[in-house]
Amino acid sequence: MKKIASTFLIALFAGAITLGSYKLFFENTNYAIISHDEGQSVFNTSLTPTSPKGAGINEVDFSVAAENTVNAVVHVKNVTVSRTPHSLMDFFYGSGGSERPQVGTGSGVIISQDGYIVTNNHVISKANKLQVTLNNNKTYDAELIGTDPNTDIALIKIDAEGNLPYLAFGDSDDMKIGEWVLAVGNPFNLTSTVTAGIVSAKARDLGKNQSFIQTDAAVNPGNSGGALVNTNGDLIGINTAITSQTGSYVGYSFAVPSNIAKKVVDDILEYGNVQKGILGIKTLNINTPYAIEKGLNEIEGVYISGVEEGTGAEDAKLQEGDVIKKVDNIKVRKFADLTGYLSAKRPDDSVEVTIDRDGDEFTVPVLLKKRQTVIVPVMGLEVKNLTKEDNKKFKTKQGVKIVGVPETYRGYGLEGKVLLSVDNKEINDIEEARNLFGSISRYGKTSITMINENGERERLIFQ
Structure with a gap:
């Protein structure tokens, strides 16, 4: 028994010596020296958990909106016949010559299950024949119902078997800058192509007193007349134009707001033409030397330079020098804000106009009247x-x-x-x-x- 105990003590003592020698001679000890340094960088970290998908665009799901949109966007083919003169008599009097068909293409959006389609006026302009191809590759002849060249909106119709998929108009006034949007159309004759972007600006004026939505969603030739939708799949615009020296997309595209397009369509269906209500004011070009000299180019709002006789503005006693700041609680920063909102109104509609007159703000009702x-x-x-x-x-x-x-x-x-x-x-x-x-x-x-x-x-x- 004593022999066993002695052996155990010797083994224990030998193990302790071995472990101590290893710690002393072979294991390197790491030391961290902490000192106070005024120049030391300080980093604050957030304990908020991050998404495994990442941030930004990955958090937005476009699939539902795209799926609901592509079948309601169609391909529009416009066939026009031009006459080539063979003589001076043909040239000056338009007689004789040979006929040559020309084909233009664009897009359109089905807005009712019975086949009404909204597109751009320039897509169908001067058409001798219109054809519409659905996303399922079925082709139909289309009838022109009406157009409005000023807003570049046209309404056509097809007679198809059964009910068609369609898009409902959204409220473009509720749209916000920075909101995600999808552009759906047929660029380069490709069926229902979807691109994504954000709303870059609202009420953009391209020089014709029109009001456009600006977006960075890629739009190319053939997209004209296609749909601009939000992530819910609501139709908030009709793609119309791009700004480019080459004719192809370079980062900017424009769409007619849905509120304007809807009003044009409703007018065409109800009256046969567009009913436009006016305030009856005259404005200055803010880039003229006179406007710059008077500081009118720096005004936020619309400066009234005159009031037309027999209009709602005259009845409401608006006067030269007034500055329009709001219309129906829509803020007016520039002329395109005002025209864009009023484009969705008709004669005999009344709007609440907020005026700044010599520093005092007040609101008056103005009855819109038909321009004579x-x-x-x-x-x-x-x-x-x-x-x-x-x-x-x-x-x-x-x-x-x-x-x-x-x-x-x-x-x-x-x-x-x-x-x-x-x-x-x-x-x-x-x-x-x-x-x-x-x-x-x-x-x-x-x-x-x-x-x-x-x-x-x-x-x-x-x-």
Whole structure:
């Protein structure tokens, strides 16, 4: 027994010596020296757990919106027939020559299950034949219902078997800068291509007193007339234009807001043309030397430089020098904010206008009225609706009276005559005149038919 105990003690003592020798001679001890240093960098870390998917775009799911949208976006083919002159007689009088079909393409959005489709006016302009191809590759002939060249919106219709998938209009006024959006269309004849981006700006003016949504979602030729939707799949815009020196996408694209497109469609269906209500104010170009000298280019809002007679603005006692700051609680920073909102209104609608007058702000109701005069696109003629006296004097119930002529056409004796038709299409009021002039080509021939006070008809052709 004593022998066993002695052996155990010897083994224990030998193990202790071995362990101590290892610690002393072989194991390196690491020492951390902590000192106070005023120049030491300090890092604060967050204990908030991060998503395994990462941040930003990975947190947004576009799949549902894309799935609900692609089947409601269609391919639109526009076939036009142009005539090539063979002689000087053909060139000047438009007779003879050979016909040559030209094909243009774009996109459209189905907005009702019975086949109404909204697209861009420039997609279907001057079409002799329209065809629509659905996402399932079925093709149908389309009928033109109506257009509005000023907003570049057109409405067409197809008759298909059964109910069609469609998109509901969203409220573009509720859209926020920085919000994710999808652009769906048929660029380069590719079926229902989806691209994503954000809303870069609202109420963007491209020089025609229009109001566009600006986005960085990729839009290319063929996307025109396609859908701009939010992540819920609501239609908030109709893709219309890009800004590019090459004609292809470079980072900016523009869409007609859904509220404007919806109002145009509703007007076409209900009235046959677009009903536009106006405030009746005149504004200054803020980039003129006068505006810069007076500091008007730095005003946040719309400066009223004059009030038109017989309008809602006059009835509400708006006056020169007032600055419009809001309309129906929509903040107005520039003219495009105002025109964009009013484009969704009709004559006889009332809006609440907040005015800054010499530093005092107040709000007044203004009744929108129908404009009686308008300057038509391309030729720049100012025309007005006929009065009862005009109907009696010119012995016609059709047409509009020319009351202003730009310098270019002063020598043709146009002023004071009644304009009856453009390219053989009848004119009944100033809205029809504006639409017809808006759809003519700047590079082709345009014929206008007029009547003078003696009841004599005149026809002029402009190259």
